[in-house]
Amino acid sequence: MLMNHAQAVQQYGSDYRLKQAVGRGEIYKIERGIYSSAPQVNPFTLLMYKYPGAVLTMNTAFFIHGLTDVIPQSVYVATGRGATRIRDPRIVQVFSEERLLTAGKVSGRFDGADIWLYNLERMLVEAMRNASALPPDYYREIIGSYRRRADELDIRLVEEYMRLFERNAFMQDILQREVL
8 A cells, every 4th residue: 555655644643654654665665755565566657656747658558459469668657738747767658637647547457457548449559649659660550550459449430549630530540451
């Protein structure tokens, strides 16, 4: 169980007693201001705790959905445009309009952690939107995975997500030509 500094101080009665408990190994300081009852914390659990509005996206979500076997070097998260900038070098933050942030957001479990990520349909739209920014081999691998899983996709939902973005005619062409 994770808790912030104020919650930990409340549980132990004072900052001094909290420090003593950390010294005795009753509670563990995971990083500045975050404490845990367990010595090791899943990185995704920690990420979701620190950034509760964040949604896993792009390379991270492609990997979690099994669309690629390339393990991402960084964790990609989408946050609202008004969110504080994440300064962690292991995280790539993508700012999104609030109306787009929740479209396709689903809860899931990965590596024992409860996470928020975009569903398969929304990630297809993200792949099409970012086709020119992704390495060509990586993009082909992802689209090939979608082609093999086309029966699982809710195409109406994909089209609904595409309508949220500009250049949706461009994405419609990619959907017809490369996925279906």
